[in-house]
Amino acid sequence: MTPEQSIITSEYWHDRALRIIPGGVSSPVRAFSSVGGTPRYFVEGRGSRVIDVDGNEYVDLVGSWGPIIVGHAHPEVVRRVTESVAKSSSFGAPGPNEVLLAEEIQRRVSAVERVRFVSSGTEAVMTAVRLARAATSRKIIVKFVGCYHGHADALLVQAGSGVVTLGLPNSPGVTPGQAQDTVVVPYNDVDAITSLFAQRGNEIAAVLTEAIPANMGVVPPLPGFNALLSNLCKKYGALFILDEVMTGFRVSSGGLWNLAKASESWTPDLFTFGKVIGGGYPLAAVAGCAEVMELLAPVGAVYQAGTLSGNPVATAAGLATLELCNKELYATLDRRAVQVGEAVSDALTVQGVAHRLQYGGNLFSIFFSPHEVRSFEETQHQDLKKFAAFFHSMLSQGVSLPPSAYEAWFVSGAHTDRDIEVIAAASKIAAVEAARTTS
Numbered sequence: 001m002t003p004e005q006s007i008i009t010s011e012y013w014h015d016r017a018l019r020i021i022p023g024g025v026s027s028p029v030r031a032f033s034s035v036g037g038t039p040r041y042f043v044e045g046r047g048s049r050v051i052d053v054d055g056n057e058y059v060d061l062v063g064s065w066g067p068i069i070v071g072h073a074h075p076e077v078v079r080r081v082t083e084s085v086a087k088s089s090s091f092g093a094p095g096p097n098e099v100l101l102a103e104e105i106q107r108r109v110s111a112v113e114r115v116r117f118v119s120s121g122t123e124a125v126m127t128a129v130r131l132a133r134a135a136t137s138r139k140i141i142v143k144f145v146g147c148y149h150g151h152a153d154a155l156l157v158q159a160g161s162g163v164v165t166l167g168l169p170n171s172p173g174v175t176p177g178q179a180q181d182t183v184v185v186p187y188n189d190v191d192a193i194t195s196l197f198a199q200r201g202n203e204i205a206a207v208l209t210e211a212i213p214a215n216m217g218v219v220p221p222l223p224g225f226n227a228l229l230s231n232l233c234k235k236y237g238a239l240f241i242l243d244e245v246m247t248g249f250r251v252s253s254g255g256l257w258n259l260a261k262a263s264e265s266w267t268p269d270l271f272t273f274g275k276v277i278g279g280g281y282p283l284a285a286v287a288g289c290a291e292v293m294e295l296l297a298p299v300g301a302v303y304q305a306g307t308l309s310g311n312p313v314a315t316a317a318g319l320a321t322l323e324l325c326n327k328e329l330y331a332t333l334d335r336r337a338v339q340v341g342e343a344v345s346d347a348l349t350v351q352g353v354a355h356r357l358q359y360g361g362n363l364f365s366i367f368f369s370p371h372e373v374r375s376f377e378e379t380q381h382q383d384l385k386k387f388a389a390f391f392h393s394m395l396s397q398g399v400s401l402p403p404s405a406y407e408a409w410f411v412s413g414a415h416t417d418r419d420i421e422v423i424a425a426a427s428k429i430a431a432v433e434a435a436r437t438t439s
């Protein structure tokens with residue numbers, strides 16, 4: 001291979017990346033660790049398609065893990081971002097777009113009285129946790145096994161040996177001290193959470209949950225589970241933090257809570273948002289009732305800050321994206337999610353590959369397991385080798401799936417009937433590969 005040829009492959013860039021960036025990636029799931037092989041180095045996206053440095057085009061079912069809800073390089077988003085960036089990348093001072101975006105979030109999520117912008121979902125959740133502890137003068141945060149809320153120390157915690165236990169660090173560098181005030185509970189386990197509150201309710205600052213867990217594959221809450229969490233929090237004086245970083249403005253115009261409130265009456269004290277609200281730029285938010293949110297500096301004493309928080313370009317992208325997130329878009333996302341899920345599921349069924357297609361609104365994933373999955377424990381029965389074989393066959397046929405069996409798949413408003421045909425045809429071949437692969 002000549003130097004000119006070698007420079008146009010993902011392999012070339014990955015070799016080079018490995019020498020300077022740990023694992024060659026800026027975020028671990030991109031590394032293909034669980035499926036093997038070399039990550040694709042993408043250089044362009046148009047609508048539903050992404051193009052790698054080698055010149056291959058793929059139907060994209062990753063969508064940057066959620067933000068690309070209207071498709072790549074949507075002309076209106078590009079126009080608004082270009083207009084904004086031409087005027088400056090950042091002022092480090094307030095701007096009109098922040099106000100407009102905060103108002104738009106409030107318009108869509110009626111329980112939101114105040115919004116504070118940050119640059120990542122991790123920061124949003126970290127701030128929500130700090131606020132909850134300050135508001136209640138309590139320490140304990142309850143989280144669920146398999147729910148991911150970013151990489152703040154107190155949340156990189158795994159369950160100990162009991163059903164309900166104080167957390168243990170699940171990353172070197174997190175100290176027992178940082179983990180010990182987090183209690184980890186199995187997801188969808190009504191008895192576990194109820195008995196935890198009965199024993200220690202007056203020590204709990206907050207319950208933190210993904211609105212629909214989608215970081216262990218999609219594991220929807222059992223009917224009434226979020227309502228139970230909210231009611232327990234209310235009864236014992238704890239706060240209920242609903243993490244809608246993934247679901248917010250994706251599963252409906254206002255996220256999961258907006259969907260749920262049609263039939264259930266509960267309201268989180270705090271929400272966290274990210275992904276869609278930045279339209280592909282680094283932007284996230286903590287939001288909720290004024291009483292708690294106004295504990296934030298400079299009104300209150302809870303410190304939180306960010307050089308690039310509420311950045312004008314990111315908020316321009318977020319505003320343009322949310323303006324495109326109308327009724328028609330959500331109808332399209334719902335339809336495309338069903339079409340993709342069913343095409344893949346049908347192909348696997350024909351080949352006799354055991355699997356389970358699970359939805360949480362238009363978020364979905366396919367577990368390579370014969371059983372329904374209601375908790376992280378139940379994700380462990382998957383055949384990961386079959387997933388890896390399926391994944392690589394799809395990739396080689398021009399369909400880019402999340403490179404892990406534990407991730408949700410994302411459709412966008414830009415996916416077309418032609419994309420569905422490509423996915424269906426590729427799935428038929430990939431299902432043969434999965435059937436042929438044995439663990």
Ligand SMILES: Cc1ncc(COP(=O)(O)O)c(C=O)c1O
Nearest residue numbers: 120121122148149150243245246
């Ligand atoms: C539910 C949830 N919360 C928080 C985060 C962290 O967000 P970020 O990656 O922007 O820090 C994620 C990221 O995937 C998420 O899915």
